[in-house]
Amino acid sequence: MDIAIQLFVNVLIPGSIFALGTVGFSLIYAVTRVFHLAQGGVMIAAGYALFAGVSLLEWPAWAAVLLALAVAVILGGFMNAIVYERMRTRTIVSTAGTLIATLSLLLIVQNILLAFFGSAAKTFGKLSGDIHEIGPVLISTHEIRVLVLTPIILLALGLFLWKSRTGKALRAVADHETVAEIVGISSKKMRALAFVIGSLLAGISGVLFAIEYNLEPSMSTMASVRVFLRAILGGVGSIGGGALGSYLTEAVMVLTGWYWNAAWIDFMAFVMIMAVLLIKPVGLFGKKKRSV
Amino acid sequence: MKNTRFLWWIVAIVLVGVLFYFVSTNKQTADTNTPETVLPPTPSVELEGEVTIGAVVPLTGEGAAYGLPIQQAIMLAVDEINASTGISKQKLIVKYEDGKCEGKEASTSAQKLVNVDQVQYILGAVCSGETLGLAPIINENKVITISPSATSPDITTKGGEYMFRFAPSDALAGRIAAGYAFDDLGAKTAAVLSENTDYAQALRSVFTKAFKDAGGTIVIDEAYNTGITDFRTQALKIKNAGADIVYILPQTPAPGVAIVKALRDQKMDAPLLTAEVLIGRDVAKENAELMEGVIGFEAFYDEESDRASSFLEKYEARFGEAAPFPLFMANGYSSVYLVKDLIEAHPDDIEAAKTTLSTLEGWAGGALGNVTLDENGDIEWNTYSIRKITDGKVEQIETVSL
Numbered sequence: 001m002d003i004a005i006q007l008f009v010n011v012l013i014p015g016s017i018f019a020l021g022t023v024g025f026s027l028i029y030a031v032t033r034v035f036h037l038a039q040g041g042v043m044i045a046a047g048y049a050l051f052a053g054v055s056l057l058e059w060p061a062w063a064a065v066l067l068a069l070a071v072a073v074i075l076g077g078f079m080n081a082i083v084y085e086r087m088r089t090r091t092i093v094s095t096a097g098t099l100i101a102t103l104s105l106l107l108i109v110q111n112i113l114l115a116f117f118g119s120a121a122k123t124f125g126k127l128s129g130d131i132h133e134i135g136p137v138l139i140s141t142h143e144i145r146v147l148v149l150t151p152i153i154l155l156a157l158g159l160f161l162w163k164s165r166t167g168k169a170l171r172a173v174a175d176h177e178t179v180a181e182i183v184g185i186s187s188k189k190m191r192a193l194a195f196v197i198g199s200l201l202a203g204i205s206g207v208l209f210a211i212e213y214n215l216e217p218s219m220s221t222m223a224s225v226r227v228f229l230r231a232i233l234g235g236v237g238s239i240g241g242g243a244l245g246s247y248l249t250e251a252v253m254v255l256t257g258w259y260w261n262a263a264w265i266d267f268m269a270f271v272m273i274m275a276v277l278l279i280k281p282v283g284l285f286g287k288k289k290r291s292v
Numbered sequence: 293m294k295n296t297r298f299l300w301w302i303v304a305i306v307l308v309g310v311l312f313y314f315v316s317t318n319k320q321t322a323d324t325n326t327p328e329t330v331l332p333p334t335p336s337v338e339l340e341g342e343v344t345i346g347a348v349v350p351l352t353g354e355g356a357a358y359g360l361p362i363q364q365a366i367m368l369a370v371d372e373i374n375a376s377t378g379i380s381k382q383k384l385i386v387k388y389e390d391g392k393c394e395g396k397e398a399s400t401s402a403q404k405l406v407n408v409d410q411v412q413y414i415l416g417a418v419c420s421g422e423t424l425g426l427a428p429i430i431n432e433n434k435v436i437t438i439s440p441s442a443t444s445p446d447i448t449t450k451g452g453e454y455m456f457r458f459a460p461s462d463a464l465a466g467r468i469a470a471g472y473a474f475d476d477l478g479a480k481t482a483a484v485l486s487e488n489t490d491y492a493q494a495l496r497s498v499f500t501k502a503f504k505d506a507g508g509t510i511v512i513d514e515a516y517n518t519g520i521t522d523f524r525t526q527a528l529k530i531k532n533a534g535a536d537i538v539y540i541l542p543q544t545p546a547p548g549v550a551i552v553k554a555l556r557d558q559k560m561d562a563p564l565l566t567a568e569v570l571i572g573r574d575v576a577k578e579n580a581e582l583m584e585g586v587i588g589f590e591a592f593y594d595e596e597s598d599r600a601s602s603f604l605e606k607y608e609a610r611f612g613e614a615a616p617f618p619l620f621m622a623n624g625y626s627s628v629y630l631v632k633d634l635i636e637a638h639p640d641d642i643e644a645a646k647t648t649l650s651t652l653e654g655w656a657g658g659a660l661g662n663v664t665l666d667e668n669g670d671i672e673w674n675t676y677s678i679r680k681i682t683d684g685k686v687e688q689i690e691t692v693s694l
Contacts, residue, residue, distance in 0.1 A: 006528055014522045074304055081300070111352065119356030120616070121546035123553075123579050131557055138558055213521040214553075216546045218353045222519045257525040262514040263488060 002136035007254055009137050009147075015250035016150035017208045019243040021223065022230045023154065024201030026242035029231070030174040031194035034084050035095075037102040039202050040224025041109030042079075044217070046072040046203040047210030048113055051122045061127060069203040076199025079105050080192060106224055114217040122215040142211050153204065154243060157197075161239065170194060174237065233273045235286025244284055249273070339374065341382040345631060346405035346435075348391040348398050348416035348426060354518065354544040355393025357572070358418050358620060362440055363388060364611050365621035366415060368603075369628035369658060379632050380639065386628075391417045393543070395425025395490075402426035406433045412642055413437070413631045415624065419543065420444035420491035427452050434642055436649065438630065440623035444494040448668045456649055456665055458623035460591045460673035462491070462567070466498025468676050468692050469565055469589050473537045474506040477563055483512035483535035485526060485551060492541040495567055499539055511535050518543060527554035540566045545575045552582055563587060571679050571686045574616040580684030592675040592691050593619040603659035626658025633657060 025039045049071035053064025083101050129141020161167035172180040173190040181187055209223070230249050234241025249269050256268040276284060347366060350359035366386060373384050387409050389401030398417045405411050406429060414430060414437040417423045423442035430437045431452035438456045439447070445463040447455065473479045482503055486496040493515065500510050511533040514526060530538055538555060542548030548570040555564065564586045569575075571588030594600055595618055603622055607615050615621050633655075638644040655663040664672040675693045679686050 003528075003532075007525065010522075010524045010528070013524065070307070074307060077300070078304065114352060114356065119352075119354070119360055120574055120578070121357070121544075121549055123549055123582070125579065125582055128553075131559065140557055209521075213550050214546055216354055216357075216544075219521070219546075222521070253522075254525045258529060262485070262516040262520070262526050265520060266517050 003258075005135065006137050007258055009139060009143075011247065011251045011254045013143050013146055013212065015247040016146050017205055017212060018226055018230060018250070019150060019246035020153060020201045020208070021205035021227045022234070022242040022246045023157065023239050024198035024205070025227050025231045026234070026237055026239055027157075027170075027201070028194050028198040030237035030239070031170055032080070032084065032191045034098055035102055035228070035236075036076075036079075036195075036198065037099070037224050037228060038079055038105035038109060039076075039198070039227050040222070041106045041220040042072050042076050042199050042202040043206035043209060043223050043227075044215065044220040045075055045109055045113060046206030047215045048117055048122070050207050050210050051117070051124070051215060054124065054127070055122070065207055068207050069200060072199045072203025072206060073196055075109070076195045076202065077192065080195040084195075085188070085191070106220060110217050110220040113220065117215075117217065119217065122210075124211045124214075127211045142208075146208050146212065149204075149208070153201070157201075157239065166193070229269075229273055232283055233276055235283030237287070238283070238285040241283055241285030248284075339378040339381060339383040342385050343379045343382045343635060344385045344387060344409055344411055345413040345415065346402075346409060346411040347386050347388045348401045348405070348414060348422065349388065349418045350393040350422070351388065351390040353392045353394075354546060355391070355419050355422075357544050357546075358441060358617060359391070359393070361616050362418055362621055362624040365603075365607060365615070365625040366628055368607060368610060369625045373628065373632055379635050384628075384632070386415070387411065391419070391422040391426075393419040393422055393489075395421045398422035398425040399429055402429040402435075406430070406435055411435065413635070415440070415627050415631070417442060418620075419489070420447065420494065421489050423447055423455070423457070424450060424490055427455055430454050434646075436631075436634070436642065436646055438627040440627055441617075441620035442491075444490050445498065446490065446494060448670050451669055453650075453669070454646060456669035458627060458660070458663070458671050459620065461670055462495045463498055464674065464694060465567055465589050465591075465676060466495045467502040468678075468694070469539060469567070470499050470502035470506060470508075472587075472589070472678060472692075473539070473563075473565060474503060474508050477537060479508065479536035479563075481509045481511045481534065481536045482539055483530040483533060483537075484510060484514070484539045484541070485512070485523075485530070486515045486541035487543040487547060488515045488517050489543045492543055495541050516547070518547075520547065521550055523547075523551045523554035524557070527551070527558045527560065530555065531558045531560045535562055537563045537565055540564060540570065542566075542569055545569055545572055549575065549579055549582065552579075552586065556582065565589075568617070568619075571681060572616045573614055573618070573686055576681045576686050577684045580681075583681045584683070586681045587689070588679050588681075588686070589676055590679065591619055591673055592677040593622060597661060599656075599659050599661055622659035626660045626663070629658035630655065630663070 021043050028036045046068040050064050050068040053059045053067040087098055131138050131140050169185045170190050172185055173187045177187050230245040231242050234245025252269050252272045253265045256265050349363050350356050370384050370386055391398035391401050412435055414435055418441050420442045423439045431454050436454050441459045442457055443459045443462045445461045448461055484496055486492040512530050540548055540551050566588045568588055568590035576583055603625055604615055634645045652665040666672055675691055677691050678689045680689050
């Protein structure tokens, strides 16, 4: 029983961190139909901005966090304004073309981070906080932060999307862009908003990630792939699916690591994703969407 | 609409400008594109003509943690050579290719260097997997290759006749670690967590065999794939198995630091042993509290000797940071001087150069004092240094000679 609780916590911590990034990715896809592969890049860039704030500028932690979130939002917003929107107006939005663009943005971000910060791993020892013993579980202050913040943020996002006017407008564009335009919703503004919210989520995810683990520029690609796979598992475009996909994948990884062997962690995660997709190709909560 | 767009641009440009300014004035790490504190020396002799050699190092990805400092050490040597007499009055040019610490990338890089740049000497690669990857290419094309840091025992047998290395094989390092754990620390059980790469897996098998031969039991022996960041579950597993020591074998510092953190978070206070990655000087300094007490094993390099301290001082003066991996970087630096000697002695005869290398004895140059290579291209080196991280510094506890 003790072990079960500890393993459960082990699933929740990385599961929550990635759930935020994945939900952001899904939201962006739902509203804009763009596979924003650079989401991982935004996450890690936010982590590096936190590092810059804390270690280079020596600001207090809260200011550095705000800086990190601002960087994430501006970066994501820019990617949309400069690259994705342009691709829309110039040509018919071809999936392959946009995919290449997102991949390029990811690599650009990764290499800018490498050039700026170098390749040595960056850590945030002090921000982790002390270890607390809660029952059988040893958990740090930061990890408690992760477990407390994530459900609050996801709940807030859910309330926003379902109860507020702007949230409904976002969902309208996600559902059917042309009809949304007809009823007077500016889909361009909604797309920009989706990127702002999605990048904000990536920023939070990146900050939590950076403090829990450490930072290296090559993690941008790793984070992007993880976020992408979890979003696909949950059903791209589904917010709840994104969160579920993240927790489910993490559960498989933790259980494989515990009962079997660390070497098979990635393998089992992929096997599980493939199995789900074979049974339900649109993902757990995915819906067959019209192509608009 | 137009006004808000304009405002966005202003905000963004200001923010980026501010960030740029602060980061560049507070830069912690040096990289190859920024102006250095001391400029490279200007040539004193007129150089005519060029000699081009190649270098395969990880310039991006996780391996860049080694690749970039080693590249800088090589640059230091090249600029020094070009500032004095060049190679027989010719300018030395090094073409760098990115091996990304992966066998197949290194293979492609070597192909390019051999076919397009037509080099006859290659410095590299840095990682064992990379080096094994380019071995077939360089042997087929008869290109002399000297690696500063590839330590896998497989290179002795699979490196081929044109492969040489300045870093001693891990066949020794793993045994010394096992011996220290069993005899000195009195450990009866050990947990081994290694990355799934050539280098780490070779060390893993050497250590586990040596530890079992000594009479110990390996309670956990797992490998993780490159890219895994979360080690809470493996740390829990190791703690529950009750290991007396934990032998941590990451390929690059980042996952290693994450493993140490996960173990400490689980209040695991068994001694933590590692090879040379986690005792990189910058890793120890930046994570002083976390890494306190970690014990590593690296080939003994007398940093107090004249050649060594001269090299280390010059490096720090030029690049503004203390050399993170002194031995590997000294190897990179010295291999440039060795190649210079070889080219000057045998300007057109690769076979003669290869023979000279295979029988090299007591060569002194660059930052090394006494280089002897055996018939497999391995360097003769039987002294290892056992180092412990104390207060963010990597202190030597003792040396072991076999």
